Amino acid sequence: MKKRFEKIAEYVRQHVKADDYTLSIHAGDSHETRFAQNAITQHIAGQSMQVELSVAWGNKTGRCSINQTDDAALTALITQAEDMAKLNQPDPEYVESAAYAELPVVDNAAPATLSLQPEEMVEIIKQSIANATGQDATVSGMTEKHHPHFYAATKNGFAGYKEYTSFGHSMTLKKGHVETKVSFESKDFGKLNLAAQLDQLNSQLGALNEPQNFDPCRIPVILRPFAAWELLMFLGWMMNRRQADEGMTAFTDQLGKQFLGEKFSMLSTLKNPDIISDPYGRDMIVSRETPWVRDGLLENMPCPRYWAKMKGLTPMSMFNLYIPGGDASEQEMMNQVPRGLIINRLWYIRPVDMKAGELTGMTRDGVLYFEDGKVKHAVNNLRFNEIPHAATRRILALGKSELVDSGVMLPTMLIDDFNFVDKTTF
């Protein structure tokens, strides 16, 4: 694939007349099998291709993309992008394309994922369905395999290639009025332990018998890793250097300060072999070991190349996310507070107040009430209005970090005084 990309890049290099250009190519092979109510309902396979060219005449820019790669299509792409830039108005924030850079060497393609066949994926689904039917329940989910390749080249000498694999298998098990979910996401299919996943799923479902009414209040929560990720992904999104500098977010004037909780650290890393680590991120920013938060101290924020140039900063990209954990088990967390809730997943999280960093959302797929170190019963789902950076200041304990996405690893978190404001009927 890399040679095919290089051939396209060479054609573009020879034919672009504009002052500057950035070429990005993406191709991929995917197989996605969706199942619901104990049967496959959707089954997709195919290859994708996208060639994107950004050009500039002075500071007048244009960007076009196509998914055909013959010479005629590439010529048309170049002409269209160049014409668009010529006709455009100048961009006062234009920044020249990325220059040559040494990229870190990474290995994100797992042989077990590459060799996985569709028949094996269907077999995994059949075993998942058998597990559900065996207990008079229904299972719905998605089994997917992806193998994307990326290439980038610029007039100023940047050239980069990356590929990765990913495999996912999710299962939502429903029996009567209760439902719960587990997911496996990794670049390496070989790390799937389906039996363990099914055991976890069955155990979670078993704990949800006879949910009882629970009214919203402030209460300690144990956020399991997927729930913690669903909340904290917004933290990464709001942590934008330019928006902070312009006074639009809660991160304004907080750089270098103890803005988050002292038990909380967050970094992008090239050193963890379980997490996909891109050699370059958005804006062709070269990936490097980057601590964003260290023991609550806000050390860095993602910064695009334009803003970095304006302010004399180093461009930075959040190319993956690792939140170091601790060694507390769920039981030890339950022992640490008089009562609380165990949250499996969060859902439909949206900003309520961008300046404050406040979010709203719902719990999903199982909420358990515990007291005196023991799970008492399941409860109804609840709505929260909460501020993620403020919530990190209330972290009481961390579990072991786990993979929740091919590029994200974080731990179970015990957070005090989580703010629930409403409840639903189930």
Added chain:
Amino acid sequence: MKYLDIAMNTANALGADYADIRIQKTTDQTIYLHNLSLKNTSMDTIHGYGIRVFKDGAWGFAHSHVFTDDAVAATVKRALEIALLSARAKKGAGLVLAPERSYIATYKTPVKSDPFQLSLKEKVDLMLETNRMMMNYDGIKQAIFYLVMQKDEKLFASTLGTRLDITTQFINPVVTATAVMAGDSQSRTFDDGGRAVGWEWMEEIDFTAKAKQLAEEALIKVKADTLTEEKRRSLILDPGHLGLTMHESVGHPTELDRVLGWEADYAGISFATPEKLGNYKYGSDIVNFVGDNTLAEGLATAGFDDDGVPGQKWHIIKDGILNEYGNTRDTAPQLGLNHSRGCNRATYYFNTPINRIPNLYLLPGKEELTPAQLIADTEDGVYIDGRGSFSIDQHRVNFQFGGDFFWEIKNGKLIRPLKKVLYKSCNPEFWNSCDAICDQRFWRPFGVVNCGKGQPSQTGRMTHGSAPARFRNIRVGGSQ
């Protein structure tokens, strides 16, 4: 086109029970202007074909961007192989498709002025001027003009003998002014969503007046008061706000695939289960929701859906009672229905079609009623315009919405602007609390162009609409 014939002939020769091919070219032009900087001026073309094969009660879908005779035939073969694999994990005899006849038809979105034929300069000049006007206000730190124009050209053929040639397009302008002042940051946005029209809509909008309004209202909003306590109040919701509320609390719960549990692992299921059809009091007597994929300028109006089923108009909620779902050829028979309402749509060629919300709107009130009269008749409430924060549970029961601009109503008058207002409600409380809807003179469409659903995720589009409406006794308060 020969590829349609190659695909259908190959599918028939391989013994498909049903097959279709959708050759689709999607062209997007996006212009994103941020503080007078053209952050994105782009034209993206995505061209390829998706082939569905139905065999032994199961689906297979394969896609490709390679246009050769061999590639098309190979893609059909792959779709069939996948269908056979799917059939290894089916329930009983598998899925059934609702009967449908064949059609040979053409549909084209009516546009007076095709934005793809206009010069880039004309578009950018308009946007720059709007942006500049907003930036001229002291306190406005961010001015954004985001413009998307999209055209979809589809050729569709099925083994039923259907041949369709469909071109749809839409345009979606979004303008935002953000004020930063006194330790707060607040935005005001013009966003009526997308419309299936041409540049003529842009010419109808007075962007000079919009720029002034947005900048001034952002500055009012950043200095506005907040509600200090949550209590039950009346709400008067503008069509630019209510569109999203109905999308989340009526549109998604009445998609039949969700009702059947096909979205259980991701988008969720629905409280509006089949035994409620014909008897469930979803809303008050004046609440009538219509699914209408024939709506002029509607984003889901395309002549036919991606099952090859023609656009239709039907009551989803009639006089407050849950009446019917939006469905597809493979979901309708699950309820014993023998006809699809034509709601199966895919986003790009590489997406398989899924059960989508149709154009769905609230019928206006039958009695003459203006927004001014509605406000004058309200003692204690809040008027909300525009989209804000929105969140709903995965069964579509409990929800919390914000908005873009708020006025407190006391004794029939708008007394002060507010910010950070939230309301909390649930189904069926919310729609049953609707006690007044303005008349048809005040009905306005609201287009959604980015409805996320499905695995892999797709962004669908559809048009909603309403006149301003009042809801009594809703919990209204502020954020933290």
